[in-house]
Amino acid sequence: xxxSETRVLPPEFIEAAGKTYLGDLSTAVGQYKGAxxxxxxxxxxxxGQDPLQQEAIKKLQAGIGSYQxxxxxxxxxxxxxxxxxxxxxxxxDVIDATLQEFDIQAQKGIPGIAQNAxxxxxxxxxRQGVAEAEFGAASNRxxxxxxxxxxxxxxxxxxxxxxxxxxxxxNLAGQVPALQGADIGALSTMGGALQQQRQAELAAQQQLNxxxxxxxxxxxxxxxxxxxxxxxxxxxxNIQEVTPSPxxxxxxxxxxxxxxxxxxxxx
Numbered sequence: 136x137x138x139s140e141t142r143v144l145p146p147e148f149i150e151a152a153g154k155t156y157l158g159d160l161s162t163a164v165g166q167y168k169g170a171x172x173x174x175x176x177x178x179x180x181x182x183g184q185d186p187l188q189q190e191a192i193k194k195l196q197a198g199i200g201s202y203q204x205x206x207x208x209x210x211x212x213x214x215x216x217x218x219x220x221x222x223x224x225x226x227x228d229v230i231d232a233t234l235q236e237f238d239i240q241a242q243k244g245i246p247g248i249a250q251n252a253x254x255x256x257x258x259x260x261x262r263q264g265v266a267e268a269e270f271g272a273a274s275n276r277x278x279x280x281x282x283x284x285x286x287x288x289x290x291x292x293x294x295x296x297x298x299x300x301x302x303x304x305x306n307l308a309g310q311v312p313a314l315q316g317a318d319i320g321a322l323s324t325m326g327g328a329l330q331q332q333r334q335a336e337l338a339a340q341q342q343l344n345x346x347x348x349x350x351x352x353x354x355x356x357x358x359x360x361x362x363x364x365x366x367x368x369x370x371x372x373n374i375q376e377v378t379p380s381p382x383x384x385x386x387x388x389x390x391x392x393x394x395x396x397x398x399x400x401x402x
Contacts, residue, residue: 149362152361152362153362155358156355156358156359156362159351159354159355159358160352160355160356160359162351162355163351163352163354163355164352166351166352170348174344174348175341175344175345175348176341179337180337180338180340180341181334181337182330182331182333182334182337183330184326184330185325185326185327185329185330185333186326187322187323187325187326187329188322188323188326188327188330189326190322190326191318191319191322191323191326194315194318194319194322195319198312198315198316198319201311201312201315202307202308202309202311202312205304205305205307205308205311206304206305206308208300208304209300209301209304209305209308212297212298212300212301212304213297213301217294217297218290218293218294218296218297219293220293220297221292221293221294221296221297221300222289222290222293223289223292223293226285226289229285230282230285230286233281233285234278234281234282237277237278237281238278241274241277241278244274
């Protein structure tokens with residue numbers, strides 16, 4: 136008895152396209168599995184420090200403790216003996232010249248005492264001696280006061296200069312790190328911008344490498360989507376296959392064999 140079987144097959148061109156897709160997909164997957172991923176992932180795609188950033192770090196390291204010299208100079212301007220470094224080198228010369236002029240002017244007053252004594256009729260007497268002694272004592276007091284005044288002025292000026300030096304050095308101790316910090320900040324900002332630009336370039340290159348790596352697989356997948364659309368858009372072809380029944384000769388031979396078997400059993 137013949138057997139009939141019906142199968143639905145896609146058109147031949149779609150079947151050929153499907154076989155091509157499977158071949159391409161297998162090849163793409165094989166290439167992807169054997170790919171060297173270090174070419175798309177690795178430290179080479181991480182932007183390093185820009186030279187400006189490295190310069191900023193060097194300045195930062197070199198600037199640590201840069202205020203110390205100014206602090207030390209400020210310390211030298213303090214203490215009970217600090218004024219000595221700021222005394223005028225001409226201080227003693229000024230004092231000596233001033234006192235010498237004072238002595239000259241004081242000597243000019245002695246003849247006046249004698250003249251007064253002559254006019255009073257007491258020249259050479261005790262009154263003249265007392266007057267000259269009082270004049271000398273007053274002159275000495277004035278001389279000492281003048282010298283003390285000159286010394287005090289020199290001391291005050293030296294102290295003022297020492298205080299100015301202290302203030303200037305302390306100001307520098309604060310200004311120098313601030314100026315260095317401004318330089319470091321500018322270098323860091325510019326270096327950071329350049330580093331970001333370089334990182335963007337490396338990221339773009341990495342993305343291109345990834346796309347190149349995935350390109351065969353992506354192309355195969357896109358091709359497969361197209362084949363799938365074709366299969367969905369074209370109706371299948373019905374093919375009916377019939378398995379033929381036995382021929383007349385085969386039937387007779389089969390029947391003869393059966394009868395011969397039966398006869399032999401009966402006998």
